Amino acid sequence: MKFFIDTASLKDIQEAQDLGILDGVTTNPSLMAKEGISGKNNIMRHYKAICDIVDGDVSAEVIATTFEEMIAEGEELAEIDEQIVVKIPMIKDGIKAIKYFSERGIKTNCTLVFSAGQALLAAKAGATYVSPFVGRLDDISSDGMILIEDIRTIYDNYGFETQILAASVRHPLHILQCAKIGSDVMTGPLSAIMALLNHPLTDSGLAKFLADHAKANAK
Numbered sequence: 001m002k003f004f005i006d007t008a009s010l011k012d013i014q015e016a017q018d019l020g021i022l023d024g025v026t027t028n029p030s031l032m033a034k035e036g037i038s039g040k041n042n043i044m045r046h047y048k049a050i051c052d053i054v055d056g057d058v059s060a061e062v063i064a065t066t067f068e069e070m071i072a073e074g075e076e077l078a079e080i081d082e083q084i085v086v087k088i089p090m091i092k093d094g095i096k097a098i099k100y101f102s103e104r105g106i107k108t109n110c111t112l113v114f115s116a117g118q119a120l121l122a123a124k125a126g127a128t129y130v131s132p133f134v135g136r137l138d139d140i141s142s143d144g145m146i147l148i149e150d151i152r153t154i155y156d157n158y159g160f161e162t163q164i165l166a167a168s169v170r171h172p173l174h175i176l177q178c179a180k181i182g183s184d185v186m187t188g189p190l191s192a193i194m195a196l197l198n199h200p201l202t203d204s205g206l207a208k209f210l211a212d213h214a215k216a217n218a219k
Contacts, residue, residue, distance in 0.1 A: 001178065001179045001183060001184065001185065001186060002023035002024065002056070002163075002184060002185040002186075003016075003021050003022055003023050003185075003186065003193060004022075004023060004024040004025055004026050004056075004057075004059075004165070004185055004186065004187035004188075005022060005024075005025055005026075005187065005188070005189070005190060005193065006025075006026045006027075006031070006167065006169070006187040006188055006189060007025070007027070007031055007189060007190065008027045008031040008032045008034065008035045008037060008046065008050070009034075009035055009190075010046075010049060010050065010053065012189075012190040013025055013050060013053050013054065014053055015190060016190055016193060017053055017054055019193075021193070022054055022056070023056045023057075023185070024054060024056035024057040024058060024059075024185070024187075025050050025054055025056075025057075025058045025059065026058075026059040026087070026109070026131075026165070026167065026187040027047075027050070027058070027059060027060060027061065027087075028061045028087070028111075029061060029063060032046065044076075044077075044080060047060050047077070047080050047081070047084065048080050048081060051080065051081040051083045051084065054083070055083075056083065057083055057084075057085045057107065057128075057129075058081070058083050058084055058085065059084075059085045059086075059087040059109045059111075059129070060077045060080070060084050060085070060086065060087060061087035061111065062074050062077065062086065062087065062088060062089075062097075065089065065091065065093065065094075066093055067093040067096045067097055067100075070088060070093060070094065070097040071097055071100055071101075074086040074088070074097065074101060074106065074108075075106075078101075078106045084107075085107040085108060085109045085128060085129065086101055086106060086107065086108050086109070087108070087109045087111050087131075088101075088108055088109070088110055088111065088127075089110075089111055089112050090110055090111065090112045090113050090114075090118045090121075090122065094110065095110075095121055095122065095125045096125075098110055098122060098125040098126060098127050099125040099126060101126075102125065102126025102127070102128075103126070107128040107129075108126075108127050108128050108129070109127070109128060109129040109130075109131055109165065110122035110125075110127040110129065110130045110131060111131045111167070112131070112133065113130055113131055113132045113133065114132065114133060114136070114137060114147070115147070116147065116150040116151055116154060119132060119147075119150075119151040119154070119155075119162075119164075120154055122162060123154075123155060123160040123162040126162075127162045128162065128163065129162065129163045129164075129165040129184075129185065130151065130162050130163070130164060130165065131165045131166075131167040131187075132144065132147050132148060132151060132164070132165075132166060132167065133167050133168035134147065134148065134166050134167070134168055134169060134174060134178075135167075135168030135169060135170040135174065136168045137168075138170070144166075144168070144174075145174075145177045145178075145181060148164060148166055148177075148178060148181050148183050149181050151164050152164060152181055152182050152183070163184035163185055164182075164183045164184045164185065165183070165184065165185040165186070165187060166178040166183040166185065166186045166187070167187050169186050169187060169188030169189075169192055170188065170189075170192065171192050171195065172192055172193075172195040172196045174186070174188065174192065175188065175192060175193070175196060176196075
């Protein structure tokens with residue numbers, strides 16, 4: 001399973017990259033705003049800075065909601081770097097835009113997916129990635145992992161090449177559940193990724209090893 005980090009923070013991206021497990025980055029307008037990035041030119045430069053840190057795909061989201069505007073904005077984003085994946089919302093014109101881009105070899109990420117039917121349409125249109133939002137489904141007392149399972153079954157049934165990118169991942173259990181189900185990618189905050197490192201028996205075991213080593217070398 002690929003590990004993407006869901007942020008616009010260059011610091012967090014660099015830390016995940018330094019860990020040696022990062023496969024890509026996802027961003028959105030809210031994450032850009034959180035980092036204080038505003039204005040078209042600044043946003044475009046920030047996307048390029050992200051691409052310069054990581055080796056894998058970087059999702060850059062369009063703001064437009066009409067076909068023509070999504071095409072114009074997406075083509076501009078794609079010109080930033082070959083790593084850019086144009087992030088398109090799951091709406092009628094979004095599906096049309098995904099088809100347009102897929103026919104021209106431009107990678108896409110269909111975002112804001114909350115049903116298997118939406119994921120099926122995205123795959124039929126040729127999306128590179130489909131992003132079901134598991135955390136937001138959990139927020140409304142629905143099980144986001146059931147959606148991942150349903151999409152996995154449908155894609156396997158028909159050999160769709162669209163990759164399942166589990167989004168809105170909130171904690172390490174989400175990551176492990178995605179891995180068990182067979183999600184191709186997960187994207188989440190640095191905190192969720194780093195939490196996979198933690199276990200109390202690792203901490204106590206290391207403390208004992210170091211204490212025993214200190215005793216042995218004190219003689």
